[in-house]
Amino acid sequence: MTNTVIELHGIVKDFPGVRALDHVDFTLRKGEVHALLGENGAGKSTLIKILTGVHPRGSGDIRIDGTAVDIESPRRARAFGIGAIYQEQYLCPDLSVAENIFANRLPRSGILRRVSWRRLHRMAEELLAAWNVDFSARDRAGDLDVPQRQIIEIIKAVSESTLKVLILDEPTAALNDEEKGRLFGIIRQLRERGISIIYISHRLNEVFEISDSVTVLRDGRNVGTCAVSDTSKAELIKLMIGRDLAEMFPKRAIAHGATILEVRGLRRGAVIKDVSLSLHVGEILGVYGLLGSGTVEVGRCLFGVLSPDAGQILVDGKPVSLSQVPDAVAAGIGFVPEDRKVDGIIDLLSVRQNLTLAGIGSLGRMGFLNRKTEEARSRSWVERLAIKTPSLETPTASLSGGNQQKVVIGKWLDSKSRILILNEPTHGVDVGAKVEIYTIVEDICAAGAAVLMISSEIPELTALCDRVLVMYQGRVAGELAGHDITQENILSLAMRGER
Amino acid sequence: MSSEKAVAARRGRGISFENLGLLVILVLLLGALWIAYPPILARVNLINILLTVSVIGIIAVPWSMLCLSGGLDISVGSMMGFIAILVSMLYVNGMNLFLSILVGCVVSGLLGLVNGVLIEKARINSIITTLGTYSILRGAAYALTGGQGIVLSSGSLKFLGLGRIWIFPFPVVLLLAFFVIGWLVLRYTQLGRNIYVVGGNEKAARVVGINATRLRIGLYVVTAIFAGFGGLIIAAQLSNALPKIGTGYEFAVITAVVLGGVSLSGGKGRLLGVLIGMLIIGVLRYGLEITGVHSFYQTIAEGAILLIAVALDQLKLRRSGR
Numbered sequence: 001m002t003n004t005v006i007e008l009h010g011i012v013k014d015f016p017g018v019r020a021l022d023h024v025d026f027t028l029r030k031g032e033v034h035a036l037l038g039e040n041g042a043g044k045s046t047l048i049k050i051l052t053g054v055h056p057r058g059s060g061d062i063r064i065d066g067t068a069v070d071i072e073s074p075r076r077a078r079a080f081g082i083g084a085i086y087q088e089q090y091l092c093p094d095l096s097v098a099e100n101i102f103a104n105r106l107p108r109s110g111i112l113r114r115v116s117w118r119r120l121h122r123m124a125e126e127l128l129a130a131w132n133v134d135f136s137a138r139d140r141a142g143d144l145d146v147p148q149r150q151i152i153e154i155i156k157a158v159s160e161s162t163l164k165v166l167i168l169d170e171p172t173a174a175l176n177d178e179e180k181g182r183l184f185g186i187i188r189q190l191r192e193r194g195i196s197i198i199y200i201s202h203r204l205n206e207v208f209e210i211s212d213s214v215t216v217l218r219d220g221r222n223v224g225t226c227a228v229s230d231t232s233k234a235e236l237i238k239l240m241i242g243r244d245l246a247e248m249f250p251k252r253a254i255a256h257g258a259t260i261l262e263v264r265g266l267r268r269g270a271v272i273k274d275v276s277l278s279l280h281v282g283e284i285l286g287v288y289g290l291l292g293s294g295t296v297e298v299g300r301c302l303f304g305v306l307s308p309d310a311g312q313i314l315v316d317g318k319p320v321s322l323s324q325v326p327d328a329v330a331a332g333i334g335f336v337p338e339d340r341k342v343d344g345i346i347d348l349l350s351v352r353q354n355l356t357l358a359g360i361g362s363l364g365r366m367g368f369l370n371r372k373t374e375e376a377r378s379r380s381w382v383e384r385l386a387i388k389t390p391s392l393e394t395p396t397a398s399l400s401g402g403n404q405q406k407v408v409i410g411k412w413l414d415s416k417s418r419i420l421i422l423n424e425p426t427h428g429v430d431v432g433a434k435v436e437i438y439t440i441v442e443d444i445c446a447a448g449a450a451v452l453m454i455s456s457e458i459p460e461l462t463a464l465c466d467r468v469l470v471m472y473q474g475r476v477a478g479e480l481a482g483h484d485i486t487q488e489n490i491l492s493l494a495m496r497g498e499r
Numbered sequence: 500m501s502s503e504k505a506v507a508a509r510r511g512r513g514i515s516f517e518n519l520g521l522l523v524i525l526v527l528l529l530g531a532l533w534i535a536y537p538p539i540l541a542r543v544n545l546i547n548i549l550l551t552v553s554v555i556g557i558i559a560v561p562w563s564m565l566c567l568s569g570g571l572d573i574s575v576g577s578m579m580g581f582i583a584i585l586v587s588m589l590y591v592n593g594m595n596l597f598l599s600i601l602v603g604c605v606v607s608g609l610l611g612l613v614n615g616v617l618i619e620k621a622r623i624n625s626i627i628t629t630l631g632t633y634s635i636l637r638g639a640a641y642a643l644t645g646g647q648g649i650v651l652s653s654g655s656l657k658f659l660g661l662g663r664i665w666i667f668p669f670p671v672v673l674l675l676a677f678f679v680i681g682w683l684v685l686r687y688t689q690l691g692r693n694i695y696v697v698g699g700n701e702k703a704a705r706v707v708g709i710n711a712t713r714l715r716i717g718l719y720v721v722t723a724i725f726a727g728f729g730g731l732i733i734a735a736q737l738s739n740a741l742p743k744i745g746t747g748y749e750f751a752v753i754t755a756v757v758l759g760g761v762s763l764s765g766g767k768g769r770l771l772g773v774l775i776g777m778l779i780i781g782v783l784r785y786g787l788e789i790t791g792v793h794s795f796y797q798t799i800a801e802g803a804i805l806l807i808a809v810a811l812d813q814l815k816l817r818r819s820g821r
C-alpha cells in the first residue's frame with residue numbers, strides 16, 4: 001500500500017448520451033510510468049480530467065496516498081501535486097512564453113508585491129535553455145507553432161516544484177523524433193525523482209519504450225492492467241479494439257497518371273527558400289521535415305492560406321494563382337490543417353454540419369441544401385471512420401480528440417478534392433481508425449486523386465507513400481522512393497540535409 | 500438507434516430544450532396577463548401584440564444573422580430615425596413614393612457598407628464603430644429637420660404602417676414573411692450554413708474557402724437596409740416622421756435576440772428562439788401598456804428580462820461544463 005500514489009475505485013462518468021467511464025479501477029504506483037491505452041473515445045481523457053478536477057466524477061472513490069479525497073477543481077489537483085498536459089492546448093495566445101509558463105505563480109518583489117518581469121524572464125530563459133529551443137521567453141505564445149506550444153505546456157507542468165504525478169495526454173502527437181527523445185529523457189529524470197507518470201498515446205512503440213505498466217480502456221471500462229514486460233503489441237491491440245489487427249499496412253499498387261500538381265521554385269520569407277515538387281494522379285507523396293524546415297508552410301502556400309513570395313504553381317499543367325483559399329478550392333485542392341482546434345473543426349456545429357463543410361457545394365442546387373443527402377452522407381462517414389458520437393447532431397466539441405480529428409479528415413474526404421494536402425492526418429487517431437483512413441486515402445488515389453501528406457510520423461510515411469520529400473531548412477534535401485524510404489534515410493536527410 | 504434518432508430530431512428540428520424554456524416563460528406571462536386582463540386573448544389584442552413588436556422583429560431577423568456570423572450593429576435605432584426623415588423629406592417634396600423608398604434603401608445600404616468596411620477591413624471594433632454611426636446618424640436626423648417632425652398627412656406611404664392585408668396589419672405581414680424567409684435561409688441554404696460556420700470558427704471557415712469578411716459586410720448592409728425600412732414603417736404608423744424615431748430600438752432588438760438564445764459571440768442560436776424572445780417583449784410591452792402601468796416600469800422590466808436572459812445563458816454554459 002505504501003507505494004501507491006493514486007487509487008481509483010469504481011469511477012463512473014456520464015455525459016449526455018454516453019457513459020464515458022463505467023466503474024473504472026486504476027492504480028498508480030510511485031515512480032512508475034503508467035501507459036493508458038484505448039481506442040478514440042474509450043475514456044482516457046475523461047479519466048485524467050477527473051483526476052485533475054476538470055470534470056467532477058459521477059461516482060466512485062479517489063484515494064491519494066491512501067486517503068480518500070475530492071478533487072473538485074484543477075486548483076485542488078495542483079495542490080495534491082497532480083500536473084497535466086492535456087490533449088487540447090490551453091495556452092493564452094496573447095501572453096508571452098514566460099507568462100504562460102508561470103501564469104499562476106508570477107515572481108513578485110518589493111513591498112508592493114509587484115510582478116518582477118526581469119526575474120520572470122530570467123527564470124523562463126533558464127528553463128528554455130535546458131530545452132535548447134529556438135524561441136525566446138518573450139515571444140508571444142500565439143506566434144509559435146504546434147510543437148513549440150506543446151513544449152511550453154510540458155515545461156510549464158514539469159517546472160512545478162510540488163509535482164508528484166504528471167499526466168501526459170498524447171504529448172508526442174505533435175512532436176518529431178528529436179523532440180520526442182528529449183521528452184523521454186525528461187520523463188526518465190522525473191521517474192528517478194520518484195514522480196509518477198500517466199502516459200496516454202496511440203503509438204504502441206512509445207509505450208514499450210518508456211512505460212513500466214499499462215492499462216487498457218475499452219468503451220469506458222478497464223479491460224486489463226499489466227506490466228509492459230508481460231505483454232506484446234498484438235495483445236494490447238486486441239485488448240483495445242477487441243479483435244486482431246494486421247500491424248503492417250499493406251501498400252496497394254496504384255498506377256500513376258499525369259502530373260496533377262507541380263511547384264517550381266517556391267519561396268516565402270526565411271522559411272521556404274526553394275521548393276519544387278511534382279505530384280501525379282494516383283500518387284501519395286510524403287513530406288517530412290523537422291520543426292522550422294518549412295513543411296507546414298509549403299502546405300499552407302499550396303492552399304492559398306499563405307501567399308508565396310516567388311514561385312510557380314501548376315495544376316494540370318496550367319499555372320494557377322492561389323492567392324486565397326477559394327482559388328485553391330476552385331482548383332480542386334483540399335486541406336487538412338495541422339491543428340484541428342485552430343482551423344479544423346467548428347466546436348458549436350454538429351458532427352453532421354462539420355462533416356459536410358467542405359463538400360457542401362454538392363449538397364443541393366442553387367445555394368439550397370438537401371438535408372436528406374446531407375444526413376445520409378455524414379452518416380456514412382461516421383460509420384466508415386468509426387466516429388464515436390452519440391448522434392449526428394452532437395456538437396463536435398464534445399467528441400474525444402481522436403474522433404474530432406476523424407471529423408476533420410472526413411470533411412475533406414467528402415469534398416471530392418482532386419488534390420488533398422493532409423497535415424498530420426492521423427494526429428491522435430487510434431490504430432484501428434488509422435488503417436481505415438489509410439485505406440480510404442488509397443481508395444481516393446485509385447479513383448484519380450493525388451495526396452500530399454505532410455507528417456511527422458515516419459511509420460505512416462514508410463507505410464503509405466510512393467515517394468517522400470525530406471525538407472531541411474526551407475529546401476528539399478532529398479527525395480526517397482521505393483525501398484529507400486526508411487526511417488534512417490528520412491532522419492538523416494532531415495537532420496543533416498544529406499544522406 | 501431509434502432513441503438516437505429521437506435525440507437527433509429534438510436537436511435538429513422542431514423545438515429545442517432552450518426554446519421550450521422560453522415558450523414556458525411566454526405562456527406564463529400571457530397567463531399572468533390574462534388573469535389581470537382577460538380580453539388579452541381576443542384576436543385583436545393578439546394581433547396588436549404582434550404589431551407592437553413588428554419592427555423590432557423585422558430588424559431582428561437580419562440582426563440575428565449578423566450576430567450569428569460574429570458581427571454586432573448597435574446603430575440600427577439611429578438608422579431608423581435617419582432614413583425615416585430622409586425618405587419622408589424626399590416624399591413630401593414631391594418625389595415618387597417608390598423612388599424615395601429606393602433612395603432610402605440605397606442610402607441605408609451604403610451606410611451599412613460603411614459600418615461593414617470599417618469593422619471588417621479597417622478592423623475597428625464593431626461596438627465602437629456602430630456606436631460612432633449611432634451617434635452620427637441620430638444627430639443627422641435631428642439636423643436635417645432642425646429637430647422638427649415631418650407630417651405625412653396623406654398618401655400611400657401610410658400604407659406601410661397602417662395598411663391591412665385581410666385581418667393583419669401590413670407590418671405584421673412583413674414580420675411573419677421575413678421570419679419565414681430568414682428561417683429558410685438559415686436552415687436550408689448554403690448562405691445560412693456559412694453564417695454559422697463563420698461565427699463558429701472564422702479560421703476554419705477560411706480553410707474551407709468561405710470569405711468571412713465579405714459575408715459579414717453583406718450582413719451589415721442588409722441589417723442597415725432593414726433598419727431603415729423599419730424606421731419608415733414607424734413614421735408611417737405615426738403619420739409623422741420624427742427625428743427621435745427608433746430611439747431605444749437597438750436595445751429592444753438585442754434583448755429579443757439574446758433572449759432568443761443567440762450567442763453574442765456568434766455561431767450559436769436559432770431564429771425560432773428569436774421569434775419567441777420577440778413575442779415575450781411584445782407581451783410584456785403591450786400587457787403593461789394595456790393594464791396602464793407607466794412606461795417607466797416597462798423600461799425597467801425590459802432591462803430585467805435582458806439580464807435574466809443573459810444569466811440563464813451563462814448558467815446553461817456552466818452546466819454543460821464548458
Ligand SMILES: Nc1ncnc2c1ncn2[C@@H]1O[C@H](COP(=O)(O)OP(=O)(O)OP(=O)(O)O)[C@@H](O)[C@H]1O
Binds near residue numbers: 018397403
Ligand atoms: N465534454 C463532453 N461532453 C460530452 N461528451 C463528452 C465530453 N467529453 C468526452 N465526451 C464523450 O466521452 C467519451 C470518452 O471521451 P474521451 O475524450 O475520454 O476519449 P479518449 O479515450 O480520450 O479518446 P481519444 O483517443 O480520441 O482522445 C466519448 O464518447 C466522448 O464523446
Ligand SMILES: [Mg+2]
Binds near residue numbers: 044046087401402
Ligand atoms: Mg483523449
